[in-house]
Amino acid sequence: MNNHDQIQQKTSTQVNQSEEQIFQQWHRFIKDHGFMWKGILSRYDGKGKLTQVLNSTRKLTPASDASEVEHYLCFINRDDPSKVLEKKWALEKCEPGVIHPVDPESKAMFSSYLSGVMSRPPKENKANYAEIYLNEGNCRISTVINYDRDDSQETNNQCILNNVSLFREVKLEETPFPWSIEQPEITTQEYPRVQVINCSMLRFGTFDEIAVSHDAYDWPEEGRLIFDFPDGISLNLPKTFEPGDETSLILSWRYSRDRIKRAIAQFSDDTRGPDLITQECIIL
Numbered sequence: 141m142n143n144h145d146q147i148q149q150k151t152s153t154q155v156n157q158s159e160e161q162i163f164q165q166w167h168r169f170i171k172d173h174g175f176m177w178k179g180i181l182s183r184y185d186g187k188g189k190l191t192q193v194l195n196s197t198r199k200l201t202p203a204s205d206a207s208e209v210e211h212y213l214c215f216i217n218r219d220d221p222s223k224v225l226e227k228k229w230a231l232e233k234c235e236p237g238v239i240h241p242v243d244p245e246s247k248a249m250f251s252s253y254l255s256g257v258m259s260r261p262p263k264e265n266k267a268n269y270a271e272i273y274l275n276e277g278n279c280r281i282s283t284v285i286n287y288d289r290d291d292s293q294e295t296n297n298q299c300i301l302n303n304v305s306l307f308r309e310v311k312l313e314e315t316p317f318p319w320s321i322e323q324p325e326i327t328t329q330e331y332p333r334v335q336v337i338n339c340s341m342l343r344f345g346t347f348d349e350i351a352v353s354h355d356a357y358d359w360p361e362e363g364r365l366i367f368d369f370p371d372g373i374s375l376n377l378p379k380t381f382e383p384g385d386e387t388s389l390i391l392s393w394r395y396s397r398d399r400i401k402r403a404i405a406q407f408s409d410d411t412r413g414p415d416l417i418t419q420e421c422i423i424l
Contacts, residue, residue, distance in 0.1 A: 161236040161347045167206070168250040169238050172275055174200045174209060179280075179309030181215060186301040186379075188367055193218045198309065208232045211241050236347040240271075248273075251342045251349060253418040255403045259344075268299055270414065272391045272403045278311040283375055283391055298380045306369055334400055334421035342416045352417065359390065381407075389414075398423045 176199040183192040194215040201210045209231045217223035229241035237247030240258055246269075248258035254275035260268065269286040283306050287299035336354040343350070359376055367375040372394030381387045385407075392402040400421040405414040 158236070162233065165236045165238060165250060165347060166233045168252065169248070169256075170200075170202050170206060170209060172250065172254055172256075173280075174202050176200075176312045177280065177309040178312040179307055182306045182308075182369075184304045184306070184367070186303060188304075188365065191303075196307065196309070197312075206233070237344075249342055249344060249347060249416065251340060251416060251418050253338070253340055253420070255401075255416065255418040257342075257344075257403065257405045257414055257416045259405070259407075259414050270389060270405055270407075272389060272405055272416075274391060274393050274401055274403055276393065276395045276401060279395070280307070280309045281371075281373055281391070281393055282307045282309075285375075285377060285389055287381070298382050300380050301365070301377065304367060304375065304377075306373070306375075308371060308373075332400075333424045335424055336419050336421050338418075338420040340418055342418070344415055360388070394423075 177197070179196050179198070181192075181194040181196045182190060183194075185191055194217055196216075197212075197214045199210075199212040201212070203209070211229045211231055213225075213227045215225040227241075231238060231241060235247070237249050240246035240248060243260060246258055246260040248256055248271070250256035250273075256273040258271040258273075260270075268289070269284060271282055271284045273280065273282040283304060285304055286302045288302040290298050290300050339352050339354050341350050341352045342348075363380070364376055364378050367377075369375065374392040374394075376390040376392070378387050387407050389405040389407070390402060391405075392400060394400045400423060402419050402421065404417040404419070406417065407414045
């Protein structure tokens with residue numbers, strides 16, 4: 141086989157892999173998220189103070205040939221129901237990472253373990269944010285985490301936690317509305333000891349899903365905040381980080397008496413985006 145044939149074969153293999161990745165990501169997205177959802181959107185400032193609560197209705201409707209998904213979203217302010225925000229987008233099947241409708245520079249990826257992550261690569265003098273998804277049964281939670289860059293010389297251009305949004309949603313046609321209305325806390329609680337029974341990593345650069353060690357993951361504490369949301373949901377994240385830092389965003393959901401699911405988005409200065417570790421755990 142000459143060099144030209146080798147190049148053609150390699151290119152053909154890359155195309156086939158890319159098409160397979162597109163298929164997997166797109167159809168995971170439709171399979172796990174393509175429903176009508178009803179839920180609560182709670183917004184918090186960077187210190188954990190609740191600033192706004194919205195009732196949300198979301199509908200993700202695939203076309204008959206699955207070439208695109210219509211995304212309808214409606215927010216109604218609980219304090220003033222006259223304040224209504226409605227939006228509609230068309231999401232098209234394209235690259236392995238599903239493009240986020242609000243920000244075309246942002247992409248989401250979805251694992252086979254009912255989890256996902258969206259991120260926008262860090263850009264100079266712009267906000268950095270990520271969204272982490274976890275599904276269990278007919279319920280879904282996600283957190284949108286937003287950091288703003290501080291341009292002052294004293295902070296060395298640190299990214300500072302600005303706000304967090306928590307979605308708690310349920311498939312409208314299948315499940316009664318399950319979420320509580322408890323107020324959140326920011327604590328330094330001790331997490332229960334757990335045994336990891338299933339663990340995988342989804343690599344953002346390649347979109348390859350690989351099995352990883354079931355060893356317990358140590359919860360970092362120094363310089364971080366722990367948001368204890370209602371319904372057994374916790375978020376562990378840094379207060380600040382500097383360009384080039386390696387950090388992690390950890391969403392944990394105790395969805396039953398003895399089970400915890402968590403998603404660990406591992407960020408680095410690789411601007412392709414985060415790797416995602418999904419863990420299913422039994423409480424010891």
